[in-house]
Amino acid sequence: MKPATASTAALASGVASRVAAARVLDAVLHKGRSLKGELATALPALADPRDRALVEAIVFAALRQRAGYDAALAAWLPKPLGQRDAPLRALLHAGFAQLDALALPAHAAVASTVDAARAIGRTHQAALVNALLRRAQREGLPAGDPSAAWPPWLLAQLRRDWPGDADAILRASVEPGPLWLRVNTQQGSVAALQAQLAESRIEASTTPLCPQALRIDAPVPVSALPGFADGALSVQDGSAQLVADALSPSPGARVLDACAAPGGKAAHLLERDPTMRLLALDVDPARLRQIGATFARLALGATAALRQADAADVGAWWDGRPFDAILLDAPCSATGVVRRQPDILLHRREADIGALCRTQSRLLDALWPTLAPGGTLLYATCSILRCENDAQVAAFLARRPDAAIEPLDARFGRRMRQADREQGSQRLPGEDGMDGFFYARLRKG
Known part of the structure; x- marks a missing residue:
């Protein structure tokens, strides 16, 4: 390939990456779309794995730092961008992320982003994009308040639950995890x-x-x-890997993973003990296939069964034989993994929390009768909201006199207590480089 042709191809590839990043950001920021779903569509369309990695890096950086980038636009533009300019705002966020969080070479970042403005039909605003990115290059971007990205109701709950740790949680939410x-x-x-x-x-x-x-x-x-x-x-994040240690079933045990997709925790259990008799449930058939793909890639699952079912609808799937151990990685607000799923702050609604808490209670009450006497149920979430975690466990213990909690050691985070009664262990985001996670090991009497 001639050098000029190679240079042209590289330029086209760079522009395509910026266009893809801007379109993903526009869909997530302005159309309520899922970040994971948008990336699943956008990334395969890029042939070069370096371009795919760049798009992913731009999008995550822009979403984590969106409060600061919005502050820059508010300060630098004579009037706010309107709804029709949503694609432009997304492209500017992508440009700021390249110069700020990713520290890419300024010439290439600015040139490709300006060309991307033309490629998305914003030729009349290319000069504005160039001017704003050049200003960001000269002056730097103002430090954003990480709390500004949180919905007010969720920020208030965070500060109520963790008055001494809220600022650290907010800072961790905008930092990429290892x-x-x-x-x-x-x-x-x-x-x-x-x-x-x-x-x-x-x-x-x-x-x-x-x-x-x-x-x-x-x-x-x-x-x-x-x-x-x-x-x-x-x-798999370290906090999720700790689930296998917290459950710690006996060799050859009959184990239920009640909400198993995408299958990482079930696979970890099988890696530890290939003789385990595991039943993995998930209500979504597509996510159940994902579990099967995970097992196949890892050459696991010879003693595992997969079944599509709502775990709370016990009569539809349980054969009456009790389980020695149950993992309930419950549906939750996912507030402990904001740094890995920054669109959580865009999509979560206050009404969701009550609905999730009711689902968690329903699952705990439905699954407990399927556990053998002396058996263990591990209740886990990737939430940092206490209503989903230690308060949920406290309410369950009050309903079930045959349930007792077994304290976990310091690896699992801070021990949560009310009235000197153990109610699980909580890791907060960023502690030991891990995500936020909650664990409660419940023993059946």
């Missing part, structure tokens, strides 16, 4: 995978908190991880 890997010890050791990553110039560290984990602090595309396609490792 990449956590779980090593499939059925295929190799943690040390061997760490060495293999080092050969690919990927630095990964171990932690005594999670025996199968490797932590990577520098961004790395999953496609660049040696062994991923072959099932040697999975991407």
Whole structure:
């Protein structure tokens, strides 16, 4: 390929990446679409994995920092952008993210973003895009208040629940988390995978908190991880990996994963004990297929069964044989993973919390009779809202005299108590580099 042709192709690729990022941001910010769903459509359309990684990086950075970028636009524009200019606002957020959070070379970032304005039909505003990005380059972007991105009702609840920790939670919500890997010890050791990553110039560290984990602090595309396609490792945050330790079923146990998709926690349990007799449920057939794909990639599931069902509708799926252990990773507000799913703050509604709490109660009450006496149920969420966590457990313990809570050690976060009674353990976002997560280990008498 001639140099001029290569340069032209690279320019076109750069513009296409910015257009894709702006369109994803427009859909998420202004049309109420799911970030995960939009990326699932946008990324496969880009042939080069570097372009896919760039789009993902731009979108996540822009969403995490959107409060600061909106503040810049409010300060620098003579009048606010209207609804018709929503695509332009999304493109400007993408441009700011490149210069600010990602610190990309300014010339390429500005030129490609200005060309992207023309590509999305905003030729008449290309000069404005250029001027605003050049100003951001010269002056820097104002530091945004991370609390500004939170809906007022959710911010108020956060401050009520965590008066001494709210500011740290807010700061953690705008910082990208490390990449956590779980090593499939059925295929190799943690040390061997760490060495293999080092050969690919990927630095990964171990932690005594999670025996199968490797932590990577520098961004790395999953496609660049040696062994991923072959099932040697999975991407799973450290807080989610701790679920297997919290449940800790006996070898060969009969185990239920009641809300199993996408299958990471069930796979972890099977990696620990391939003789486990596992039933994985999910109400969504597409998500159930995702579990099957996860098991297939990891060469697991010989003793596992998958079934589409609403876990709370016990009569429709339970055969009457009690389980030795149950994992209830309950539907929740996901407020502990905002840094990984920043669109949560755009889509969550105050009425959702009450509905989620009712679903959690319904699942706990429905599943408890399927647990054998002496068995263990682990109630877990990726929430930091106390109404979904320790308050939910306190209410369940009050309803069920045959239920007792077993305290977990310091690896699982701070122990939550009311009236000197244990009600689970809570990790807050960013602690030990992990996501926010709640664990309550319940024993049946």
